[in-house]
Amino acid sequence: xxxxxxxxxxxxxxxxxxxxxxxxxxxxxxxxxxxxxxxxxxxxxxxxxxxxxxxxxxxxxxxxxxxxxxxxxxxxxxxxxxxxxxxxxxxxxxxxxxxxxxxxxxxxxxxxxxxxxxxxxxxxxxxxxxxxxxxxxxxxxxxxxxxxxxxxxxxxxxxxxxxxxxxxxxxxxxxxxxxxxxxxxxxxxxxxxxxxxxxxxxxxxxxxxxxxxxxxxxxxxxxxxxxxxxxxxxxxxxxxxxxxxxxxxxxxxxxxxxxxxxxxxxxxxxxxxxxxxxxxxxxxxxxxxxxxxxxxxxxxxxxxxxxxxxxxxxxxxxxxxxxxxxxxxxxxxxxxxxxxxxxxxxxxxxxxxxxxxxxxxxxxxxxxxxxxxxxxxxxxxxxxxxxxxxxxxxxxxxxxxxxxxxxxxxxxxxxxxxxxxxxxxxxxxxxxxxxxxxxxxxxxxxxxxxxxxxxxxxxxxxxxxxxxxxxxxxxxxxxxxxxxxxxxxxxxxxxxxxxxxxxxxxxxxxxxxxxxxxxxxxxxxxxxxxxxxxxxxxxxxxxxxxxxxxxx
Amino acid sequence: xxxxxxxxxxxxxxxxxxxxxxxxxxxxxxxxxxxxxxxxxxxxxxxxxxxxxxxxxxxxxxxxxxxxxxxxxxxxxxxxxxxxxxxxxxxxxxxxxxxxxxxxxxxxxxxxxxxxxxxxxxxxxxxxxxxxxxxxxxxxxxxxxxxxxxxxxxxxxxxxxxxxxxxxxxxxxxxxxxxxxxxxxxxxxxxxxxxxxxxxxxxxxxxxxxxxxxxxxxxxxxxxxxxxxxxxxxxxxxxxxxxxxxxxxxxxxxxxxxxxxxxxxxxxxxxxxxxxxxxxxxxxxxxxxxxxxxxxxxxxxxxxxxxxxxxxxxxxxxxxxxxxxxxxxxxxxxxxxxxxxxxxxxxxxxxxxxxxxxxxxxxxxxxxxxxxxxxxxxxxxxxxxxxxxxxxxxxxxxxxxxxxxxxxxxxxxxxxx
Numbered sequence: 001x002x003x004x005x006x007x008x009x010x011x012x013x014x015x016x017x018x019x020x021x022x023x024x025x026x027x028x029x030x031x032x033x034x035x036x037x038x039x040x041x042x043x044x045x046x047x048x049x050x051x052x053x054x055x056x057x058x059x060x061x062x063x064x065x066x067x068x069x070x071x072x073x074x075x076x077x078x079x080x081x082x083x084x085x086x087x088x089x090x091x092x093x094x095x096x097x098x099x100x101x102x103x104x105x106x107x108x109x110x111x112x113x114x115x116x117x118x119x120x121x122x123x124x125x126x127x128x129x130x131x132x133x134x135x136x137x138x139x140x141x142x143x144x145x146x147x148x149x150x151x152x153x154x155x156x157x158x159x160x161x162x163x164x165x166x167x168x169x170x171x172x173x174x175x176x177x178x179x180x181x182x183x184x185x186x187x188x189x190x191x192x193x194x195x196x197x198x199x200x201x202x203x204x205x206x207x208x209x210x211x212x213x214x215x216x217x218x219x220x221x222x223x224x225x226x227x228x229x230x231x232x233x234x235x236x237x238x239x240x241x242x243x244x245x246x247x248x249x250x251x252x253x254x255x256x257x258x259x260x261x262x263x264x265x266x267x268x269x270x271x272x273x274x275x276x277x278x279x280x281x282x283x284x285x286x287x288x289x290x291x292x293x294x295x296x297x298x299x300x301x302x303x304x305x306x307x308x309x310x311x312x313x314x315x316x317x318x319x320x321x322x323x324x325x326x327x328x329x330x331x332x333x334x335x336x337x338x339x340x341x342x343x344x345x346x347x348x349x350x351x352x353x354x355x356x357x358x359x360x361x362x363x364x365x366x367x368x369x370x371x372x373x374x375x376x377x378x379x380x381x382x383x384x385x386x387x388x389x390x391x392x393x394x395x396x397x398x399x400x401x402x403x404x405x406x407x408x409x410x411x412x413x414x415x416x417x418x419x420x421x422x423x424x425x426x427x428x429x430x431x432x433x434x435x436x437x438x439x440x441x442x443x444x445x446x447x448x449x450x451x452x453x454x455x456x457x458x459x460x461x462x463x464x465x466x467x468x469x470x471x472x473x474x475x476x477x478x479x480x481x482x483x484x485x486x487x488x489x490x491x492x493x494x495x496x497x498x499x500x501x502x503x504x505x506x507x508x509x510x511x512x513x514x515x516x517x518x519x520x521x522x523x524x525x526x527x528x529x530x531x532x533x534x535x536x537x538x539x540x541x542x543x544x545x546x547x548x549x550x551x552x
Numbered sequence: 553x554x555x556x557x558x559x560x561x562x563x564x565x566x567x568x569x570x571x572x573x574x575x576x577x578x579x580x581x582x583x584x585x586x587x588x589x590x591x592x593x594x595x596x597x598x599x600x601x602x603x604x605x606x607x608x609x610x611x612x613x614x615x616x617x618x619x620x621x622x623x624x625x626x627x628x629x630x631x632x633x634x635x636x637x638x639x640x641x642x643x644x645x646x647x648x649x650x651x652x653x654x655x656x657x658x659x660x661x662x663x664x665x666x667x668x669x670x671x672x673x674x675x676x677x678x679x680x681x682x683x684x685x686x687x688x689x690x691x692x693x694x695x696x697x698x699x700x701x702x703x704x705x706x707x708x709x710x711x712x713x714x715x716x717x718x719x720x721x722x723x724x725x726x727x728x729x730x731x732x733x734x735x736x737x738x739x740x741x742x743x744x745x746x747x748x749x750x751x752x753x754x755x756x757x758x759x760x761x762x763x764x765x766x767x768x769x770x771x772x773x774x775x776x777x778x779x780x781x782x783x784x785x786x787x788x789x790x791x792x793x794x795x796x797x798x799x800x801x802x803x804x805x806x807x808x809x810x811x812x813x814x815x816x817x818x819x820x821x822x823x824x825x826x827x828x829x830x831x832x833x834x835x836x837x838x839x840x841x842x843x844x845x846x847x848x849x850x851x852x853x854x855x856x857x858x859x860x861x862x863x864x865x866x867x868x869x870x871x872x873x874x875x876x877x878x879x880x881x882x883x884x885x886x887x888x889x890x891x892x893x894x895x896x897x898x899x900x901x902x903x904x905x906x907x908x909x910x911x912x913x914x915x916x917x918x919x920x921x922x923x924x925x926x927x928x929x930x931x932x933x934x935x936x937x938x939x940x941x942x943x944x945x946x947x948x949x950x951x952x953x954x955x956x957x958x959x960x961x962x963x964x965x966x967x968x969x
Contacts (some may be wrong), residue, residue, distance in 0.1 A: 144660070151664060153666060220616045221616065247616070247870070248877055249666075249668070261874045383801040384801070490943070490944075
């Protein structure tokens with residue numbers, strides 16, 4: 001049994017993964033180039049140098065001008081401080097001649113913080129709250145919403161034609177017209193103190209006051225300008241208050257639910273039921289466990305994570321989905337890599353003609369938008385109308401049975417994934433010198449042995465990181481499942497977890513499907529999925545490093 | 553979903569930090585809210601309604617000396633509205649479906665609209681009922697929608713009196729080789745509670761019990777009541793192991809094409825698909841979905857499009873004026889009808905629309921017994937589990953097992969929230 005000598009593998013390794021070595025000197029070069037700008041020799045200021053600085057700092061200034069005023073007028077002081085600090089750091093780093101490495105690190109660091117660290121932190125902080133539908137705002141907002149939506153028209157109270165007006169001291173008043181059953185009109189003036197009769201006012205055809213002594217009636221434009229004031233204005237009456245309904249009508253309203261800070265509860269005026277604030281749930285809860293629908297966001301600690309473990313309806317399917325999830329990701333990567341590599345090997349052979357045409361054709365699935373392709377595949381799997389059953393003359397309910405649905409998904413994913421694998425394998429193959437396989441065949445190895453002992457290991461060294469990232473991607477391949485099976489088929493006795501559910505689609509349904517959006521819970525599961533993928537990737541990368549150590 | 557959260561995170565980061573200083577558009581608007589109101593009304597609507605609303609919104613602006621901005625939100629209007637409202641960058645008025653109300657109210661996103669008794673009487677009674685939640689009217693309705701039986705009159709000249717007649721006529725046509733499907737009622741691999749509901753209700757099925765006030769009661773899920781199980785049994789008889797009228801292979805993506813290719817004579821659908829049917833030159837008629845012989849009436853769900861006043865808008869009084877006193881007029885209703893031909897909710901406009909298009913009367917007739925889609929937020933818990941149960945029985949599964957599983961999943965989703 002002949003094996004290639006270590007030295008030849010070694011050289012192949014460095015060539016095959018040539019990119020591994022070459023970038024290393026780069027920072028050095030950069031640094032030395034950077035140093036040239038420091039005043040060792042009086043540095044000439046090139047146009048490029050100047051333009052670079054001007055553009056970079058100009059961009060920062062533009063962002064400041066764009067974001068600063070709204071932040072200040074919105075009183076987001078924390079935002080203002082961050083904006084100022086970041087701008088100052090950028091200006092200092094790029095205007096000073098020192099800190100050359102920082103000049104290169106800074107943009108990446110800022111983007112890392114903005115697009116990686118902040119979202120992760122936000123997800124983590126969301127995971128310990130009940131943020132979601134019904135719990136979006138704070139408690140004060142919930143109280144306002146409860147009281148506002150409890151305003152009801154007082155039974156048998158008249159409707160008023162409304163003319164907003166100003167009295168002599170420029171206070172807003174409502175001039176109100178009522179018409180009784182006999183058609184007689186009565187004008188009253190409503191102030192913050194209450195209602196008063198107003199004899200002698202002119203009422204126009206539209207049933208609104210057109211003229212009244214001592215009052216300036218606001219025209220439509222003026223009224224619209226004071227719309228907010230008019231909306232907030234209330235004329236107290238015995239039973240409630242007269243409030244505007246728009247700008248031309250007023251109605252007598254009373255609140256049917258009232259908040260009392262003393263008992264921290266909301267009382268239903270009609271029934272006397274007390275709904276007490278429950279700070280652990282973020283709801284006002286009544287004596288029999290009912291809650292008012294408007295809630296607020298509260299910290300629930302690890303409750304969302306505990307649900308994953310304690311709730312059998314969630315933890316049971318979670319394990320099943322997890323196993324299928326791994327099978328799906330592994331087989332997607334394995335089959336698409338196998339097919340891609342076989343195609344690449346076939347076209348790598350010097351005897352094949354027209355490789356360019358073949359390569360173009362093979363890349364086609366990769367070039368087509370996967371969203372559309374997924375939907376096309378879904379339709380092809382249709383039992384009665386689908387292409388596949390028609391071609392084969394079969395009548396298989398592809399997406400309606402667990403095993404066939406899983407098979408279909410992996411097949412589609414292989415079709416979508418192999419062109420990418422084909423591309424990278426082609427690239428990696430070209431970097432493996434032909435002498436190696438020739439040498440092994442001279443030493444008496446069969447083609448299969450040569451492939452298995454020489455080509456494949458070298459390919460894997462180059463492609464392992466890509467395979468791992470492909471695995472991580474497919475682990476969360478939401479699109480493929482959502483577009484083709486939506487997680488189905490579902491067993492008749494379990495409507496929450498289907499046979500092809502990945503953790504991500506399962507989570508999606510739990511978090512957004514059943515009871516509206518539950519961002520807190522979704523964030524908790526996202527955190528778990530993140531931890532799972534990160535752990536598996538870390539282990540896999542560690543193993544690859546061992547592989548590299550052997551072969552390089 | 554993770555991506556969504558990341559986007560949400562970015563949104564939050566953007567408003568807080570300078571680096572991604574988007575959202576500036578909203579901030580200047582937020583700033584003057586302490587002033588006396590800025591005489592500006594902002595309306596959000598979906599693509600179809602934006603253009604026609606602009607014209608009438610401009611008129612409203614002129615009448616009141618204000619500026620009115622109509623903004624098109626092409627997708628996920630409800631979610632975008634709730635999120636923007638919470639951030640204080642939402643509109644004053646939003647146009648949407650009445651079954652959003654439960655969710656919008658629990659998020660404190662909309663205010664009640666005080667319509668007078670007289671105003672209420674100008675609308676179709678079902679439309680007012682649909683926009684009423686917890687005894688409050690939350691929007692001004694303007695259009696109705698429901699599904700009906702659309703029939704190819706060349707293939708089936710007479711409307712079937714019962715579902716049994718329909719199946720028989722469909723089977724005869726199929727045997728004669730004229731069609732390939734008995735009935736098109738989209739189900740798909742996930743089921744479709746909205747489209748199966750008329751058949752389900754005719755079989756005696758229901759989703760929720762009623763509270764003393766006559767509203768759907770989320771504490772009383774009736775998906776697995778004996779009556780509902782009987783309805784699922786009837787669906788099973790129409791399913792793949794039965795007469796084959798209902799199939800999971802018939803789905804949203806292929807129903808229209810199958811009907812316009814004349815491969816089926818009967819199609820349960822709504823007004824939104826009529827344009828395609830007309831374009832294909834099919835001679836059609838619209839009749840109510842027939843009931844089972846001796847069964848209950850086949851009730852479609854009734855949907856209502858409405859104008860809502862945003863609770864966190866900046867010009868609420870203007871918004872109230874626009875919704876309660878302006879869009880409730882006939883011209884606006886008719887213009888909206890022209891833009892998107894669903895029957896208007898305003899009684900005065902219905903007659904005009906009927907004169908323009910005979911289909912309007914037929915859609916209304918098909919929806920007259922309709923059940924306004926429940927607005928309670930718990931309705932969101934129904935769709936998935938109910939669809940799964942539907943699929944299970946269409947494929948010949950045991951109705952009781954499927955119904956019990958659906959009821960359990962629905963109750964879990966409602967209580968463990």
